[in-house]
Amino acid sequence: MIRDITIGQYYPADSVLHRLDPRLKLSGTLLFIISIFLFDTFYGYIAVTVFLVSVIKMSKVPLKYIMRGLKAIIVILLFTMFFNLFLTQGDVLVRLGFLKITRQGLYSAIFMGIRLTYLILGSSLMTFTTTPNQLTDGLEKLLSPLRRIKVPVHEIAMMMSIALRFIPILMEETDKIMKAQMARGADFETGGVIKRAKSLVPLLVPLFVSAFRRANDLAMAMEARCYHGGDGRTKMKPLRYHRIDYFAYLILLIYMTIVIAISVIENRLPSFL
Amino acid sequence: MDMIKTRDLTFEYIRRDEGGNVESINRAIDGVNLDVKKGDFIAILGANGSGKSTLAKHINALLYPTEGAVWVNGLNTAEEKNLLEIRRSAGMVFQNPDNQIIATVVEEDVGFGPENLGIPTEEILKRVEESLKAVGMFEYRKQSPNKLSGGQKQRVAIAGIMAMKPQCIVLDEPTAMLDPEGRKEVISTVCSLNKLEKITVLLITHHMDEVIYADKVFVMDRGKIVMQGTPREIFSRVDELKKYRLDVPQVTELAYELKKEGLDIPDGVLSIQELVDALLRLYP
Numbered sequence: 001m002i003r004d005i006t007i008g009q010y011y012p013a014d015s016v017l018h019r020l021d022p023r024l025k026l027s028g029t030l031l032f033i034i035s036i037f038l039f040d041t042f043y044g045y046i047a048v049t050v051f052l053v054s055v056i057k058m059s060k061v062p063l064k065y066i067m068r069g070l071k072a073i074i075v076i077l078l079f080t081m082f083f084n085l086f087l088t089q090g091d092v093l094v095r096l097g098f099l100k101i102t103r104q105g106l107y108s109a110i111f112m113g114i115r116l117t118y119l120i121l122g123s124s125l126m127t128f129t130t131t132p133n134q135l136t137d138g139l140e141k142l143l144s145p146l147r148r149i150k151v152p153v154h155e156i157a158m159m160m161s162i163a164l165r166f167i168p169i170l171m172e173e174t175d176k177i178m179k180a181q182m183a184r185g186a187d188f189e190t191g192g193v194i195k196r197a198k199s200l201v202p203l204l205v206p207l208f209v210s211a212f213r214r215a216n217d218l219a220m221a222m223e224a225r226c227y228h229g230g231d232g233r234t235k236m237k238p239l240r241y242h243r244i245d246y247f248a249y250l251i252l253l254i255y256m257t258i259v260i261a262i263s264v265i266e267n268r269l270p271s272f273l
Numbered sequence: 274m275d276m277i278k279t280r281d282l283t284f285e286y287i288r289r290d291e292g293g294n295v296e297s298i299n300r301a302i303d304g305v306n307l308d309v310k311k312g313d314f315i316a317i318l319g320a321n322g323s324g325k326s327t328l329a330k331h332i333n334a335l336l337y338p339t340e341g342a343v344w345v346n347g348l349n350t351a352e353e354k355n356l357l358e359i360r361r362s363a364g365m366v367f368q369n370p371d372n373q374i375i376a377t378v379v380e381e382d383v384g385f386g387p388e389n390l391g392i393p394t395e396e397i398l399k400r401v402e403e404s405l406k407a408v409g410m411f412e413y414r415k416q417s418p419n420k421l422s423g424g425q426k427q428r429v430a431i432a433g434i435m436a437m438k439p440q441c442i443v444l445d446e447p448t449a450m451l452d453p454e455g456r457k458e459v460i461s462t463v464c465s466l467n468k469l470e471k472i473t474v475l476l477i478t479h480h481m482d483e484v485i486y487a488d489k490v491f492v493m494d495r496g497k498i499v500m501q502g503t504p505r506e507i508f509s510r511v512d513e514l515k516k517y518r519l520d521v522p523q524v525t526e527l528a529y530e531l532k533k534e535g536l537d538i539p540d541g542v543l544s545i546q547e548l549v550d551a552l553l554r555l556y557p
Binding site for chain 2: 132133161162164165168169214217218220221222223224225226227228232233234235236237238
């Protein structure tokens with residue numbers, strides 16, 4: 001069971017979105033996130049919603065799956081909406097004791113809700129359709145200009161991919177240590193938060209010791225296989241743009257033009273709301 | 274030219290206290306002279322702490338001699354400029370299969386070595402395919418290494434070395450963490466690489482039964498090479514082996530004990546069949 005855990009919640013399916021270049025998906029997600037913060041009125045969000053819904057449809061990831069990502073932020077979402085709703089100054093609509101709802105508050109609460117929801121949906125869609133490996137590869141390629149200002153881009157990407165490789169191994173190890181200690185009477189399940197946190201200490205110490213030992217072994221194995229940093233390294237599976245990626249870039253461009261146009265027009269028009 | 278040559282190789286682990294003063298010196302290797310010819314299958318035996326792993330790390334230039342020198346393919350390991358070429362020509366497989374696999378997909382892990390060497394992409398793909406086929410793991414190329422058995426993981430690790438096209442593979446107790454099935458898999462893979470691809474093999478182990486396929490066996494104790502010879506010669510000296518805290522294969526020991534009791538059995542019996550034959554000759 002525990003070995004099946006994959007980080008980044010990749011959902012395997014055969015869709016156009018899965019086949020796109022990770023660089024495109026990363027920059028696309030970034031642009032999408034920017035686009036959802038461009039508006040203060042409903043019109044813009046129609047364009048954004050159309051775009052998001054069609055991308056979700058294209059991804060072949062079940063909607064139920066994508067919605068699951070929202071569960072994690074439901075508390076933050078409600079908080080944000082609550083504060084926006086009750087604490088924004090403006091024209092009072094309803095008064096409930098010392099709390100009041102203003103028109104501006106109502107709108108900003110709704111917009112905040114939409115923005116946060118779309119933010120999560122958009123970015124989780126990217127992790128659903130991109131394997132962690134592709135993600136690190138894409139990041140390495142996208143950030144490579146930063147090498148000029150001495151950012152160790154290759155090393156960061158290598159660390160990320162090694163971390164991904166070792167997550168299941170360390171999980172398994174945690175499980176093993178836990179069972180070994182439970183066999184000797186350790187109790188991880190009862191008691192309050194503090195007691196439980198305390199009981200984790202004897203778990204973490206052996207885990208850390210073994211993680212360091214593994215790191216040492218791995219470093220040696222990497223050196224033995226001629227690893228000497230990113231210089232002069234080639235790629236077995238280099239990222240290459242295909243025609244579909246250029247097409248997707250074009251769509252992204254069109255989308256961005258539309259939303260920017262809407263937001264410009266919107267600011268000129270007198271607000272109906 | 275010898276594949277591997279060491280002269281008076283000595284290595285000391287030096288422990289220092291916080292002030293940088295030498296606390297203790299542990300001489301792990303003590304004046305080892307080793308000559309390995311191209312295409313040989315060499316086994317190095319030794320109990321824990323005999324210095325055999327330390328020796329292996331010298332051949333891959335992961336450690337440098339305190340005294341003496343090591344040459345791999347004629348290149349001195351102490352010279353920085355030879356480093357990559359030495360590591361390429363003498364690949365190393367380690368004990369723990371989990372801690373030497375770098376990538377999350379089998380084929381990408383095999384490609385790691387060639388990537389580091391700066392081999393062009395098409396050539397990497399070709400090499401990965403060849404080496405995965407050579408160890409019989411080609412059908413697992415798209416899988417995650419986490420789902421493989423220990424023996425399979427070790428074979429992937431061997432493929433990762435093979436993809437660098439080495440002349441020599443050093444295996445540092447590759448079967449110590451495997452079950453008997455996995456051990457068999459790994460040893461037969463290593464044997465076939467030695468026979469078919471003419472790869473020089475240096476197998477470091479404390480499992481006696483793995484040694485019988487070797488052309489030559491070295492026994493190490495306390496940093497020194499104390500015995501050397503063919504497996505048959507080595508296994509005919511059972512008492513001596515026991516002195517170095519090593520066990521002999523069960524059948525060899527049985528034959529040895531029978532011989533001590535006065536039965537006319539040849540020295541250094543290696544397989545059950547040999548013992549059966551010898552006994553049948555005595556009692557037809």
